[in-house]
Amino acid sequence: MLHAEGLAALRGERLVFERLSFAVPAGGALLLVGPNGSGKSTLLRLLAGLLRPDAGRLTWGGEDVLADPQEHAARTAYLGHLDAIKPGLTAAENLRFWGTEAAIATALAAVDLTRLADLPARMLSAGQKRRLAIARLPLARAALWLLDEPTLGLDAKAVGRFGELLALHRAGGGIVIAATHLPLPLPGAAELALV
């Protein structure tokens, strides 16, 4: 489980947030809510280990995550604002780095992109690119999913399928932490309000 204690982050000279404490148990979910600029994305990058906290401690199963950043990175799957999709590669090739052929086929089926697997990613619409980025989450086989506005641009059907992925991940003991302004299919999620 993930445990944060008194986290604080500075961006430049500005204090984004301080004294942030929360715990997420295995199979749990946490929704980060708050107005634009309240530090939701900063907190997600901090939880991923991409940023260092300026104060406080972040532990996973009792161990400080900064003690072994590579190990923390390996158990983290991060979906940022940007889709990180290379337009020149096909949908399936974009995932090749993250898993085996069979796993990629399953992941593409989970986001309903099987039909478009061999299409160059530049031909995909914004929502389809988002779905392709989402397909990377199960491929990473990570226990901690950090999602930044994951459903931006998705239609209702795709959000439903994304809900199934989230439920499957949580049923396996995975943790989901998501920042969003849109309703997410995360039943029983705790909320953390940033101001």
Place this chain on the structure above:
Amino acid sequence: MTRLLARELRLSLRHGGDTLAALLFFLLVAMLFPLAIGPSPETLGRIAPGIIWVAALLAALLPLDRLLAADLEDGSLDLLLLSGLHPATLAAGKAIAHWLVTGLPLLLCAAPLAIMLRMPDAAIPALLLGLLGGTLVLSLLGTAAAALVLGARRGGVLMPLLILPLAAPVLIFGAAAADAASADLSPRPHLLLLAAFLAFTLPTSLAAAAAGLRGAAEN
């Protein structure tokens, strides 16, 4: 690591134009010298190692601009840093990919170019051996510099200013090896110094690149 290399090479092949541009630049720059200096074999043969070395150095700089910046802009860099690979391993993968896509083709084109510039046949092996080490050093230095200027405005301008002074020893020993071989002297000491420089660059540039990548993610 193999997956990272496969990804980089697939991307380079798909953007074949960028890959070919560096090679064509190398050939064209080297071909401009006979036009400017005149085709006299004595003059050309004398300065051929210098021409090839400077042209290779400049050509190797061209693709560095996009080597890491493209991944930063589309968010891939965050994901690569979170893939569980150490940032230094990531940098090593990028450097190897840069060498395979830019350094190796330059090396392959250098021999016909040397013949065209009337370099003595005996000097060509020394030139190629020097270029082998030299292009490796350039890929390493280039990856480090590309990582360090990540996120900086006008990073593309800053990068050659960082790399060129550091690459000076490569140029000196590499061209000297070919010159020595042209003059029937042993190129061995120059090549050994070049190899020593490569051994020094390998750990230092990977450490610098790793720090640069981590810093870029924090911004």
